Amino acid sequence: MKYLLALLLGAIVGALLFTIGLIYNPFIGVSSVSPLSFSNEEQIVLSYSGVADEGILFTNDGESRVQPHPEKVLQLWEPPIRKTSILATILRDARNQVAGLGIKMSSLSEDTNLLQGEALINSVWYVYLPNRGSVFVQQSENRWGFLRDVVLAAYRSSAKTWKGVWTGALTAGPGALGTGHVTGGTGEFANRELLGVESLSVKAWSAAAGELAAQGTLTFEFSESPQPAGSSPDSGRVESSD
């Protein structure tokens, strides 16, 4: 019996050692710098509040840490969408002026591989910029650095909160440089492909409520010249008469 207990205790210690090694693996780095930071190309930088309560609407399964906002919003409780969240928010430009509207849909990714430091989320954005047009962003985010540096640190504190400054580039693909794929929709972005990166800056986080002070940033860069209008079927746009 005592040998069995020793074996069991050893197994628990071994699992704990593995977990600690996984979390503090020095070979897994987290990029705090956006791959588009050192580019001479034209860029569009948009920011949004990373706090759900400060957006227009946020909804999820209703049982997660971050509560849906506003109250009485329909929640995503059905099994196929239970691991999904939707955020509708205002987007601001570099001068903190309202630039447009953004809708973000995020789902936990089945490609998540904790052994390689990949806590992945598949997310898509619909970004509408009045007087400019709209774009669609598809990306996979890696939240490993955020989980390790902010969430874990919060749980280790007695107050279950974290305060500081954490900045990280969330986008991990599908682009080879860790960029997202941005497709132009209407206006000046029509028939254009762009590169996109989403970053997050967090100043306070709570285990009870999630982000308390955070700001997200979307950076788009034009990757190539506009495609000829005839390269895609005419979508038959309607011009309203005066």
Added chain:
Amino acid sequence: MIKTFLFGILLGLGLAFGALYALPVVDQVRESSIVSVAANGGNSESFHINIPMDRIMVGDSADSMALPPNLEWPDLEVLGDVQVELFKVRNARDAVIGVAARAATTHSETNINSIEWLLHFPARGSLFVDVNPTLLEGGYRLGELRTGSRELQSLVGNLTERWVADENASEVGEEKTRLGRIELSATYVAPLEEVFE
């Protein structure tokens, strides 16, 4: 006993590694895709949105039918007359399989109306569709698949949008409760690939 304890440590390390390697951390629930072969080639798939039970948000500057009721749509002139709706999306078996956003906008400089759909299926991928606002015969609107992600990335095709009113829609006071569904029918075509060299 020390040796047993040390062996247990190795066992624990191995079991933890094996569990993380073999067991999926995230397992999305996936409904079977209901895809049929289209008469003129390609595959077709139908979705629908039951109104009002699948509608998550309605937001516009007119604030005429804000949903949820306490939604604070930003009263900003810069947003113009954009109307954004969020929905849950169902497959042909009436099972919820994803979420969608529909944006109806007017480009102020060009006065071009546009309707765009973003459909997100967590287990499969997403579709971005540009819909022509012109109503065709039968109440259809025709849209073009601009791009997709993951499993839907390589597909091209089109998507039709149609509002089907519920014939049993009831009248409440002076307002008629709009019941019905939005039908979305997608036709996919994969790009040609070389099979034999």
